[in-house]
Amino acid sequence: MLLYEHPLSSYAQKVKIALREKGLDFQVETPAGQGLGTATGAFAAASPRKEVPVLMDGEARVFDSTIILEYLEDRYPSPPLLPRNPIARAEARMIEDVCDTLYEAVNWGVSEVRWYRRAEGDLAAAMMATAARQTAELQAWLTASLGERPWFSGEAFGWADVSVAPYLNRSFYNGLGTPPDSPLTRWLERARERPSVAATFAEAEAAAAGMASAAERMASGAVKREYRDHRLEWMMKSGGVQIVLDGLAKGNIRFTWPLG
Incomplete structure (x- = not known):
């Protein structure tokens, strides 16, 4: 495999x-x-x-x-990640969808500003403040979805937990995590104790160490960032219209298949 x-x-x-x-x-x-x-x-x-x-x-x-x-x-149905209850299965899939679209877009936008330096000064500060507000709203929704349960679908770590972990962990890396005593922070601490999550996050942390030169690599033409659906929407609604136009002019953004 x-x-x-x-x-x-x-x-x-x-x-x-x-x-x-x-x-x-x-x-x-x-x-x-x-x-x-x-x-x-x-x-x-x-x-x-x-x-x-x-x-x-x-x-x-x-x-x-x-x-x-x-x-x-x-x-490979065993062990299952989706719960058996139809309502719980739908809830897990909805959590995944929110994370894969809305949450991913915010994290991606933060990377555009911090790692790729597409915005500086007042614009960067304004966009980061917007990302912080959006992240807090998403985290509040996830906190309500978690409730008093140890995992998002109940007693067993599953589909929704797999889906939330990468995005929430990235928020903490970006300094946009939840307070230490919050249910979502305690959930992430439990998740990080799982070997599957710990190994995956260790690989991400090692790769992040190489991102100091991200802006230079983009300027050299070694990287073109993909602006797709929810990412482009985030830029347009979060103060990045000129960033998109500049990226098109410089040829350092790209779109997905099929191309025009």
């Missing part, structure tokens, strides 16, 4: 946690050219969008983190 990924991708982290929770052996590979959208070979053949993660399992070629989780649940 081979997973094409990048350690800093929250989507890939989600899949790696699920694979480890299910006790599955897998290898990982970061595709060459993935950061420019120019990847070729088996990865590009399996993923027309040329986005990680992509799972290669025997004859199966599966892209998109949600579809990969669904495939794993169908192909």
Whole structure:
């Protein structure tokens, strides 16, 4: 089993946690050219969008983190990640959707400002303040969804927990975590104690150490950031309209397949 990924991708982290929770052996590979959208070979053949993660399992070629989780649940049902109750299953999927779209967009936007330095001075400060407000609102929603339960679906760590962990952990890394005594902080502490989560987060932390040169690599043309759906929406509504226009002019942003 081979997973094409990048350690800093929250989507890939989600899949790696699920694979480890299910006790599955897998290898990982970061595709060459993935950061420019120019990847070729088996990865590009399996993923027309040329986005990680992509799972290669025997004859199966599966892209998109949600579809990969669904495939794993169908192909390797034990231990299950989705609860059996239909309402609880729907709740887990809704939590995943919010994290994969709205939460991911905020975290991504913070990276654009901090790592890639697309905004500086007053604009950077204003965009970071907006991201902080949005993050707090998302975290309040997640706190209400968690309630008094140890895990999002009850007594067992599962689908929703796998989905929340990468995004909340990134917030803490960005200095936008919840207070130490909050239910969400205590939940994250429990999650980090799981070997599946600890290993995945350690890989992300090691990769983050190499992001000090991110802005320089983008300026050199080594990286083109992908502006897709919810990410583009975040920029447009959070003060980044000129950033998008500048990125188009400089050719350091890209869009997903099919291209124009």
